[in-house]
Amino acid sequence: MNISSSPPLAEYLDILPVGIIVLSSDYAVVSWNRTISEWTGIPAEEIIGRDIRERFPHLRDKRYALRIQQVFEGGPAALFSTQFHPHFIPAPLPDGALRYQKTSVHSLHAGGKSYAIFFIDDVTELVTQVHAFRKMKDRAYAEIEERKRKEEALALANRKNNLLSSITRHDLLNQIMALKFYIELMREEKDPAVISEILQKEESLAGIIEHQVNFARDYQEMGIHAPAWQQVNGCIERARASLPTKGVEIIMDLDSLEIYADPLLEKVFYNLIDNALNYGGSNMTAIWVSSEKTPEGLVLSLEDNGTGIEAKDREHLFTRGFGKHTGLGLFLIREILSITEIGIREAGSPGKGARFEILVPEGKFRYARE
Amino acid sequence: MNIDNDSVDAIRELINIGVGRAAGLLNEMTGTHIHLKVPEVRILRYSDLTRESHILDHDHLSAVTLRFEGSFSGISMLVFPPESAAILITALTGEKIEAPDLDALRVETLNEVGNIVNNAVMGSITNVLHERLTYSMPTYHEGSIGEILNTGKGGRYEWVILAISQFNISDLHVVGNILMIFEIGSLDSLLRKLHDCAGSAG
Numbered sequence: 001m002n003i004s005s006s007p008p009l010a011e012y013l014d015i016l017p018v019g020i021i022v023l024s025s026d027y028a029v030v031s032w033n034r035t036i037s038e039w040t041g042i043p044a045e046e047i048i049g050r051d052i053r054e055r056f057p058h059l060r061d062k063r064y065a066l067r068i069q070q071v072f073e074g075g076p077a078a079l080f081s082t083q084f085h086p087h088f089i090p091a092p093l094p095d096g097a098l099r100y101q102k103t104s105v106h107s108l109h110a111g112g113k114s115y116a117i118f119f120i121d122d123v124t125e126l127v128t129q130v131h132a133f134r135k136m137k138d139r140a141y142a143e144i145e146e147r148k149r150k151e152e153a154l155a156l157a158n159r160k161n162n163l164l165s166s167i168t169r170h171d172l173l174n175q176i177m178a179l180k181f182y183i184e185l186m187r188e189e190k191d192p193a194v195i196s197e198i199l200q201k202e203e204s205l206a207g208i209i210e211h212q213v214n215f216a217r218d219y220q221e222m223g224i225h226a227p228a229w230q231q232v233n234g235c236i237e238r239a240r241a242s243l244p245t246k247g248v249e250i251i252m253d254l255d256s257l258e259i260y261a262d263p264l265l266e267k268v269f270y271n272l273i274d275n276a277l278n279y280g281g282s283n284m285t286a287i288w289v290s291s292e293k294t295p296e297g298l299v300l301s302l303e304d305n306g307t308g309i310e311a312k313d314r315e316h317l318f319t320r321g322f323g324k325h326t327g328l329g330l331f332l333i334r335e336i337l338s339i340t341e342i343g344i345r346e347a348g349s350p351g352k353g354a355r356f357e358i359l360v361p362e363g364k365f366r367y368a369r370e
Numbered sequence: 371m372n373i374d375n376d377s378v379d380a381i382r383e384l385i386n387i388g389v390g391r392a393a394g395l396l397n398e399m400t401g402t403h404i405h406l407k408v409p410e411v412r413i414l415r416y417s418d419l420t421r422e423s424h425i426l427d428h429d430h431l432s433a434v435t436l437r438f439e440g441s442f443s444g445i446s447m448l449v450f451p452p453e454s455a456a457i458l459i460t461a462l463t464g465e466k467i468e469a470p471d472l473d474a475l476r477v478e479t480l481n482e483v484g485n486i487v488n489n490a491v492m493g494s495i496t497n498v499l500h501e502r503l504t505y506s507m508p509t510y511h512e513g514s515i516g517e518i519l520n521t522g523k524g525g526r527y528e529w530v531i532l533a534i535s536q537f538n539i540s541d542l543h544v545v546g547n548i549l550m551i552f553e554i555g556s557l558d559s560l561l562r563k564l565h566d567c568a569g570s571a572g
Contacts, residue, residue: 063398067489075496076436076489076505081482082475083463084399102478104507130475 019089019101019120022108025072027051027059030115039091039099039122056089071107071116078105082123089120100127150226153339157262160335161220168216172209179205218267218332225263227340231368232257232269232300236289239270248277248304249286256368257291257300259360262339271329272302272356280306280354298365300358308350317346340364373413377561380568382411385533385548388494392487400462405538406487408548416527416551419515423532425451425547426515432472433511433518434484438492440503441563442556444527445519446492448484448535450546452512455480458537458544481510487535491548499563519551529557 010031013020019036023029029052032044042055053059059068064085067078080088080103088103102123108115182202189195232254240250250273259265276287284306291300309317320331337344341361348355386408393406412422420427432455435447450458452472459476460466462483472480485508496503511518519527533548552560 063395066395067486070489070493074502075493076438076485077508078489079482079485079508081479083479084482107505126474130473134473 019091019118019122021052021089021118021120023052023068023116023118025114025116027053036089036091036120040089068105068116071105072114074107074109074114077107080104082127086127088118091122093124100124153227153262157224157339160339164335165216165220168212172212175205175209175212179209218264221264227260227262229258229260229366230263230265232259232265232289232291235266236269236273238266239273243270243273243277245273245277248280248284251286251288253288253290254300255291257298258366258368259300259342260340260364260366261342262336264336268333268336268358269302271333275329276302276304276306276354280304283307284353297359297361300360301355302358303348303353303355305353308348308352309346309354310350314346318344373561376568377564378411378413380564381413381531382408382533384494384498385411385491385531388491389487389533389535389548391494392490395486395490396462396483400464402462402464402539404462407536407538408533409536410532410534412532413557414530414532416530419530419532419549423534423547425449425534425545429514430512431515431518432477432480434481434488434508435511435518436485436488436492436508437506438503439505441501442503442552442560444550444552444556446488446548446550447518448487448546448548449515449518450544454544454546457542458539458546459483461539461542461544477510481508484508484510487548491550495560499560499567501563526553527551528554531557 010033013031014034016033017035019039020031020033021029021036022031028049029047032042032047034044036042037044047055059065064080067080070076071078082100082102085103086100087098088101091099091101093099099122102121104119106117106119108117179202182198182205186195186198186202189198233252233256236250236252236254261268273287276284284304287302287304289300289302291298318330318334334344337358342364343359345357345359346354347357389406389408393404396404396406414422426449428451430452431449432452433447433449435445437443437445456472456476459472459479463476463479488508492503492505495501529552531550531552533550535546535548537544537546
């Protein structure tokens with residue numbers, strides 16, 4: 001090709017699908033190709049010879065000026081990424097949104113003068129696709145995490161169930177052995193007074209067996225369904241509705257608190273309120289349920305103004321078999337909560353009332369959106 | 371070749387000036403407080419490079435490279451293990467993601483960060499020496515150090531200035547390497563020019 005008969009450089013630049021600007025070292029526009037003209041709506045004749053910073057004053061900013069200056073001085077090309085400079089030369093799309101751009105600035109020396117040549121790529125399509133891909137990836141990642149959490153909780157519940165079923169079987173056999181012993185005694189006994197006494201014992205044993213079977217049924221439910229977010233207000237309302245509160249008020253201050261727990265969470269509140277009603281004494285008038293955020297997570301408290309719990313009993317309170325009845329209620333509570341790493345402790349004052357504090361770690365509580 | 375302590379000190383100072391400028395620019399751009407330190411600068415033979423730096427003994431590095439030619443020729447690069455690069459970029463952009471990775475946009479962002487560091491270091495050296503070099507287009511590469519440098523032309527590289535660089539952003543510390551790898555005779559030429567420059571200044 002004979003160079004002398006070639007079209008002028010500006011015509012080559014006009015056919016390229018990228019925005020191209022050439023600046024002289026005083027920032028005057030030397031070349032402004034058709035693409036950048038179409039994007040910005042600024043015709044070449046309107047801007048050529050003018051300082052580009054009059055139309056785009058952000059280029060005076062150090063973030064641009066220092067690096068462009070280095071290019072004028074013959075330094076390496078400067079790259080301006082979409083992340084930090086999404087709209088290097090703001091250029092709207094037909095819908096009004098701005099094009100995302102990726103820009104590189106190169107040094108050019110000609111005729112003893114220094115120039116900077118800007119190549120501006122429209123990467124809107126790429127940015128849209130990458131953002132959609134990131135969203136999809138984040139969603140998939142969250143689903144995997146959720147599934148992992150559920151699997152861990154289910155595996156834990158399964159281990160607990162296996163352990164407890166063997167303990168329960170052992171306990172039931174003990175009670176049945178005792179029952180058989182009393183039946184044998186009764187067979188030989190003639191005195192009606194003694195027979196009546198033995199019958200009472202047998203009834204008592206049958207009651208314990210029945211309670212253990214009921215407990216095993218509840219426990220068997222634990223971990224069968226995956227943990228879920230549950231509204232605490234709702235759980236307590238349902239527990240209250242199925243208990244004879246006998247005038248004891250239940251006062252809640254929980255906002256829209258939700259807890260990530262085994263679906264038996266309602267049973268936790270049922271048992272705690274039932275305990276308070278059974279052992280709080282006749283002077284107890286109210287149970288307060290409230291929550292407080294702490295650096296470790298959230299403390300959800302159930303506090304009553306009953307007789308309270310002796311300090312010496314606290315240590316064994318949640319141990320299976322401890323208590324005035326069968327000692328299964330508080331044990332079950334601890335087990336249900338521990339499936340999603342929630343703890344529980346008693347922190348009341350003997351004589352002034354019991355206070356159960358449920359310790360919910362970060363990530364396992366939230367406030368539902370209005 | 372005689373590499374004396376004064377030469378190493380001069381190079382260390384020039385790299386630190388460049389890195390300081392780069393940190394200032396990154397602070398301006400990102401609005402986050404970035405502290406960029408170069409605790410160690412060494413000059414070693416190219417053949418000893420991977421043995422001397424465990425960061426580079428990796429099959430999958432992320433590097434932003436800049437080739438230069440002139441009175442001294444070679445390649446300047448900022449190199450990270452890929453996980454470090456992804457963590458650095460997500461910290462700089464303020465993204466909150468569980469598992470940082472390098473997608474097309476983050477690679478482009480890393481390319482800009484590397485471009486700022488490489489340009490600042492090269493600018494610091496060429497300004498002092500009043501030297502004009504020719505540069506190739508800055509590029510991003512992944513692979514082993516050999517793949518990045520395309521060492522089919524292996525024999526051409528002789529000496530390396532290795533600058534361990536530490537990016538501190540809040541509680542995050544990411545370690546990478548700034549490398550200036552010189553073609554045969556080029557480091558000698560640079561040191562001679564530095565020496566002349568120091569002589570004329572004195």
